[in-house]
Amino acid sequence: MREISVNTITEHIEKMCIEVNHFLSDDMKTALKTAESSEESELGRQILGQLRDNLKIAGEDMIPICQDTGMAVVFLEVGQDVHLTGGNIEEAVNAGVRAGYTNGYLRKSVVSDPYERINTGDNTPAVIHYSLVPGDQVRITLAPKGFGSENMSRVFMLKPADGMPGIENAILTAVKDAGPNACPPMVIGVGIGGTFEKCALMAKQALTRPVGSHSDIPWVADLEARILDMINDTGIGPGGLGGRITALGVNINTYPTHIAGLPVAVNICCHVNRHISVVI
Amino acid sequence: MERHINTPITEEAARDLHAGDYCYISGTIYVARDAAHKRMDETLDRGDDLPFDLKDNVVYYMGPSPAREGRVIGSAGPTTASRMDKYTPRLLDLGLKGMIGKGKRSPEVIEAIIRNGAVYFAAVGGAGALLSKAIKSSEVIAYDDLGTEAVRKLEVADFPVIVVIDSEGNNLYSR
Numbered sequence: 001m002r003e004i005s006v007n008t009i010t011e012h013i014e015k016m017c018i019e020v021n022h023f024l025s026d027d028m029k030t031a032l033k034t035a036e037s038s039e040e041s042e043l044g045r046q047i048l049g050q051l052r053d054n055l056k057i058a059g060e061d062m063i064p065i066c067q068d069t070g071m072a073v074v075f076l077e078v079g080q081d082v083h084l085t086g087g088n089i090e091e092a093v094n095a096g097v098r099a100g101y102t103n104g105y106l107r108k109s110v111v112s113d114p115y116e117r118i119n120t121g122d123n124t125p126a127v128i129h130y131s132l133v134p135g136d137q138v139r140i141t142l143a144p145k146g147f148g149s150e151n152m153s154r155v156f157m158l159k160p161a162d163g164m165p166g167i168e169n170a171i172l173t174a175v176k177d178a179g180p181n182a183c184p185p186m187v188i189g190v191g192i193g194g195t196f197e198k199c200a201l202m203a204k205q206a207l208t209r210p211v212g213s214h215s216d217i218p219w220v221a222d223l224e225a226r227i228l229d230m231i232n233d234t235g236i237g238p239g240g241l242g243g244r245i246t247a248l249g250v251n252i253n254t255y256p257t258h259i260a261g262l263p264v265a266v267n268i269c270c271h272v273n274r275h276i277s278v279v280i
Numbered sequence: 281m282e283r284h285i286n287t288p289i290t291e292e293a294a295r296d297l298h299a300g301d302y303c304y305i306s307g308t309i310y311v312a313r314d315a316a317h318k319r320m321d322e323t324l325d326r327g328d329d330l331p332f333d334l335k336d337n338v339v340y341y342m343g344p345s346p347a348r349e350g351r352v353i354g355s356a357g358p359t360t361a362s363r364m365d366k367y368t369p370r371l372l373d374l375g376l377k378g379m380i381g382k383g384k385r386s387p388e389v390i391e392a393i394i395r396n397g398a399v400y401f402a403a404v405g406g407a408g409a410l411l412s413k414a415i416k417s418s419e420v421i422a423y424d425d426l427g428t429e430a431v432r433k434l435e436v437a438d439f440p441v442i443v444v445i446d447s448e449g450n451n452l453y454s455r
Binding site: 043047050051053054055057058061062063064065066067068069105106107108109117119121148151179180181182183239240241242270271272 | 356453
């Protein structure tokens, strides 16, 4: 049994909140660079150029890449041989978010109640997903999510008979409805299978996979590549103002499902697809 | 076409802008997003005055990140305009002449834009660090308790936007 203090987790999360809101991961930087060289529309290239300048300013002047610094989504994979000490893990995660968003000059975008809507003032609470895994390590993944794109995300409870055309149509429908609202070029996370909530969670997890990576399952990897082409044929383009590059990548995760169902969740993310992981 | 425009924008000036024009806005603009719009709507219901005069003015749908010490503002890009659609026709009918946001508008808003000879601009979503450089001053003028959703008065210089919906209802997103 390895002991890990929850204070260590708080400290990591504070740093990760600040890092991820000012610097994109290498996979996203590469994808945006490739996009600029392959965009066919002049206005599209101009917008992608502004996004390049924006990233440079964000890093150099420590101004968040986007003012919507998101609701903090935290995946905690805890080794079953770890003993977390020194306090409550949920409070420790929220203390990290509170410190990161306050000390990092990040926007506080969370309201305490979905109807009464009073801002909590420190961007807590986070949305935390725990999983128990073999081993004696803790892996923290932080993925702050902006709501321009989150609002355009969908869950489709398809019939098994809908098959591949149904899956493709579901993804394309969500992307076309999102259009300019979701700050294209987008990154698309898809969950296929499981249950209602499992497919939505898979779609979120898929967004934390590196853009440009592919599933190990051949039909899924094929679909990731094929649907990206179909999305880029829509003509939505950067900023929704027309062009080739509507999405930078499509990541699909799958899980076994029920004989009666084919759930498909589409979690749309903007070009500020923030994800960062650390292993303790 | 590339244009330099100053605020306030008269109806005549708004009618001269066309969907697809790339504009640089200079002057005073006002910031309001979801919660501020709801509160302004309630203010009008009570017959009270709004925090700023709508006549020929421009509203920017935005909620900035906090400014670091010595800075004017933090990251300051546009938010999705459609969430303000419910409140917008009323504001346009009262004289609001321009809006800056991102994303689609409802048929009711487009009708009100045409009816009032107004204009809807988009700024590039997710470029808040870059856009903050065009903001020269920022002052909270109402609803301070709303935090990032407070109403602000900004002075901007060559703030880059694109005309998406013009006074005739031409819509760049629909092309």
